Amino acid sequence: MSKQRFSALSLFRRALGGHRSWEPQWRKSEPQPAYDVVIVGGGGHGLGAAYYLAAEHRVGRIAVVEKGWIGGGNTGRNTTIIRSNYLFAESAALYDHSVKLWEGLSQVLNYNVMFSQRGVMMLAHTVHDVQVFKRHVHANRCSGVDNEWLTPEEAKAFCPPLNIDPDIRYPVLGAALQRRGGTARHDAVAWGYARAASELGVDIIENCEVTGIRRDAQGRVEGLETTRGSIRAGKVGVSAAGNTSAVLALAGVRLPLESYPLQALVSEPVKPIFPCVAMSNTIHAYVSQSDKGELVIGAGTDAYTSYTQRGALHINMHTLDAICELFPMFRRMRMMRNWGGIVDVTPDRSPIIAKTPVPGLYVNCGWGTGGFKATPGSAHLFAWTIAHDEPHPINAPFTIERFRDGHLIDEAAAAAVAH
Amino acid sequence: MLLIPCPHCGERPEIEFTYGGEAHLVRPADPSTLDDAAWADYLYMRSNTKGVHAERWRHARGCGRFFNALRDTTTDQFLASYRIGEPKPAIPTGDPR
Ligand SMILES: Cc1cc2nc3c(=O)[nH]c(=O)nc-3n(C[C@H](O)[C@H](O)[C@H](O)COP(=O)(O)OP(=O)(O)OC[C@H]3O[C@@H](n4cnc5c(N)ncnc54)[C@H](O)[C@@H]3O)c2cc1C
């Protein structure tokens, strides 16, 4: 396949031909008998890791195996909020590594991921929220990550639809604003990485579910059983989000993860009316407007673990109640679609990008409700960890062993919300 | 919304309940004798079962009591519920769907 570069000129030329000359953007591959590295999971994290392995590390033959279609997991189901204003220095470094990669990603991949730094505003509704957010602002300043405190009036100036009446159920007492935060196009991230990885020779194998992990006499990984046959592999990197516990159980590895449904919904499309991303952790309401015009609304997790990719209606109702009160002009909008994804949550709400106790087996998981923003950074660091058989300094704190050793990176406590 | 069978009250809507996580995790009798790995295993590691999962629920806005249940996490269908102290029932055979 010849790489068709995207540029204003190439789009114009193909438009003259009625756009009939475009070729598929990546190869659909059949599984080969053996690879040097196989990535399990064709979400943004897995495809990105394959791309960085091929682009930045000489590791030989690489494949991504995906049980469904690429980007059909949480990558294609999330509300695409991107920010890096986390409390702890380890987290801020990890997420900001990602934001910096987002800033150049469309150019690097020659694929428009529609990264839009429209600003992410996190609303504070209680005295406790105010104290926690101000602490974040100060901590971020020490880590060199932008984050600023807004009064209710300043928040309304930044986001005019916001209701700052003091007598509503969840009054706005202020907000933390990260101007470099924003959104990106979820599918484009998966497709852009797939296209760039395929161009570098990575095999992308869809409809191929991993059903077993084979190990040699010394316990080292030697291959995978899949619904499309056996594949030998020198190293295996698992990036399977909500299904990670089930995949790693195939190698007898237990993880500190629980998988919960998380839901989102979109409204009918309307003209541009909402200038930024607004989020409220306290009442689980997350909203932005897509370039197509739909409001993209995220809700909270359901109460129980599940693998169904659906959740309960009352969770969405709670979020819509909050959205309608905070943004009264949305009260009469119609919601068009609703869906769920399965998110893998760790006890400290920080991810794991690490080696496992099994030689040759690596895992990238625990991103829970917030790993889309981390896609480029996580993929980049996971590729490094697999290639070097040791973590990069940025992901070195994000091990499985931190739970044994007591080095939690407790963003759960830092966010101070009931998850 | 799920209909959850409380073994004391019968089926009630999910909003009457709170979830208590994986069931039958027994707190070690003498934690000070454990090494860090065993203690972390008790505190943090979970089976996160894809399939029939034994879990705790509390009928918080009903009788107030804790109980255990078996639920298939691939369908969310409840297969059994039983009182605290009762043994985990055998998994009913046949396709629950
Ligand atoms: C409703 C919702 C809203 C969200 N909102 C945000 C947000 O605003 N901002 C943010 O940063 N994050 C958000 N997230 C979280 C974010 O979506 C995820 O953290 C991130 O997309 C995970 O990417 P991934 O590539 O690891 O996972 P996925 O895209 O889920 O990819 C994992 C892939 O592994 C495959 N797989 C699983 N098991 C196997 C197997 N046995 N064999 C082969 N393949 C397998 C799956 O099919 C899947 O395609 C949200 C999530 C949801 C569900």
Ligand SMILES: [Zn+2]
């Ligand atoms: Zn009851």
